[in-house]
Each structure stands twice: as structure tokens, then as C-alpha cells.
Amino acid sequence: VAAKPDCVFCKIVQGEIPSHRVFENDAVLAFMDIGPLAEGHLLVIPKAHYQTIDQMSAEHAAELGRVLPQLTGVVQQVSGATGCNLLQNNGVVAGQAVLHVHFHIIPRAAQDGLGYRWHPKSYPDGRAAELATLMSTALGRSA
Numbered sequence: 001v002a003a004k005p006d007c008v009f010c011k012i013v014q015g016e017i018p019s020h021r022v023f024e025n026d027a028v029l030a031f032m033d034i035g036p037l038a039e040g041h042l043l044v045i046p047k048a049h050y051q052t053i054d055q056m057s058a059e060h061a062a063e064l065g066r067v068l069p070q071l072t073g074v075v076q077q078v079s080g081a082t083g084c085n086l087l088q089n090n091g092v093v094a095g096q097a098v099l100h101v102h103f104h105i106i107p108r109a110a111q112d113g114l115g116y117r118w119h120p121k122s123y124p125d126g127r128a129a130e131l132a133t134l135m136s137t138a139l140g141r142s143a
């Protein structure tokens, strides 16, 4: 997947825009978010340009997932946080601001004022089963 010329994160991968790099290998780069929600806020990206996670190859997604446990542990260790939110905004409607897949690792502390709206709804009768069938069928398998 070729770098996208106007993509800020591709430019960071290529070193055209400076960043504070924390980790990198052939497939993945982790660097400090320049607008941190908390000290230690890390971004983890595939080096290949993908706009959203559903476009990623399984191999590149696996490479990214492989490093998340250790990076999360290091963020917590260094920031002193006892928990983190791992957040991936997928698509503009979901709040994605840079259109290159990225996972946020955001250190959390009690009373830190962060948080999010979480207002669970409920399904009408049969709808959850219907959606589950539609999704498993789309995946080409039966649950």
C-alpha cells in the first residue's frame, strides 16, 4: 500500500514530519500524540496507508494488534496510569480526524475528567438475532 502524498501520518512514517517515536518495526509505528488527552497518549499506526480498519489486510492488522499489549503496558508503566482507553475512530462520522488508521492509547486516572457518552439502547424482539444472522452471513459462515 503506497504512501498517500497528502497524508500527515504517511509523512510522519517517512520522516518528512518530525515525531517523537516510541516504537517501530517493518509494519507499525508508535509515536506521541501532539495533542494528548493525557500525558503519555500514544498513537499506533500501520506504516502502510489505510484510511479505515475495514480496508486493512488481515496481515497488517495482525502486525498492529501484536504490539498493542506491550505498548499499552509501557504507556501505563511510564505514565503511572492504572488503566487506558484504546480507541480507534473509524471514519469521519466516528470522529476520525486523520484519515490514516490509528489507535489511540490514552492513559486514564480516577477523576481525570475524560470519559464519553455511553447510553445503551435495547433491541426490539428478534432484531439482535436478525443482525447477527446478516453479519455472520456476510462473513460467509454460520454462527
Ligand SMILES: [Zn+2]
Residues within 6 Å of the ligand: 003, 004, 007, 008, 009, 010, 011, 048, 049, 050, 099, 100
Ligand atoms: Zn497515510
